[in-house]
Amino acid sequence: MATKADTRLLFHRYGEEIRRFLTRKLSCAATAEDLTQETFARLLRIDADAVIEDGRAFIYKTANNLAIDHIRAQRRQRTDTTDHHTMAMIADQTPDAETRLSDKRRLEILQQAIAELPPRTRQIFVLARIEGHSYGNIAQILSVSESTVQKHLAQALAHAVARLKKHSDGE
Numbered sequence: 001m002a003t004k005a006d007t008r009l010l011f012h013r014y015g016e017e018i019r020r021f022l023t024r025k026l027s028c029a030a031t032a033e034d035l036t037q038e039t040f041a042r043l044l045r046i047d048a049d050a051v052i053e054d055g056r057a058f059i060y061k062t063a064n065n066l067a068i069d070h071i072r073a074q075r076r077q078r079t080d081t082t083d084h085h086t087m088a089m090i091a092d093q094t095p096d097a098e099t100r101l102s103d104k105r106r107l108e109i110l111q112q113a114i115a116e117l118p119p120r121t122r123q124i125f126v127l128a129r130i131e132g133h134s135y136g137n138i139a140q141i142l143s144v145s146e147s148t149v150q151k152h153l154a155q156a157l158a159h160a161v162a163r164l165k166k167h168s169d170g171e
Contacts, residue, residue: 010040010059014059015036018036019036022035025067026070035067035070040059042062043059109163110160110164116159117155117156120142121152121153121155124138124142125156129156
């Protein structure tokens with residue numbers, strides 16, 4: 001096994017260089033730091049009879065192999081499938097038939113409420129809430145003041161809310 005003194009000397013000489021090498025290779029400083037430590041820890045586990053001709057090359061080879069193993073492990077994790085139990089626990093974003101039917105009915109009530117509005121109020125509602133025009137733009141289009149636009153829109157919204165509330169109360 002390599003001695004602690006030998007490993008400490010190599011760490012002081014090459015540790016920062018290896019950490020920078022791994023950071024560039026992995027784009028993650030924390031992982032690079034961990035793999036740098038592991039690189040030098042492996043030096044301590046080498047058989048005492050082993051002959052290392054070039055310590056720097058050995059350290060780089062070890063660090064590179066650790067980085068490759070890390071990248072492979074990450075790829076395996078990303079491609080693993082999720083088990084059926086976990087998938088079943090994920091909420092379905094699609095509304096159920098009852099919700100779709102209720103939403104459809106509410107939309108019909110809203111359309112009916114809009115149709116019941118006086119023509120100017122309906123026009124302002126459509127321009128503001130359906131076509132997305134600003135109050136100022138609507139005022140220009142209809143040659144009215146912004147406060148008139150706001151008044152008509154408030155009336156339209158109050159009527160629509162009342163109709164929807166009447167429906168939800170079961171009447």
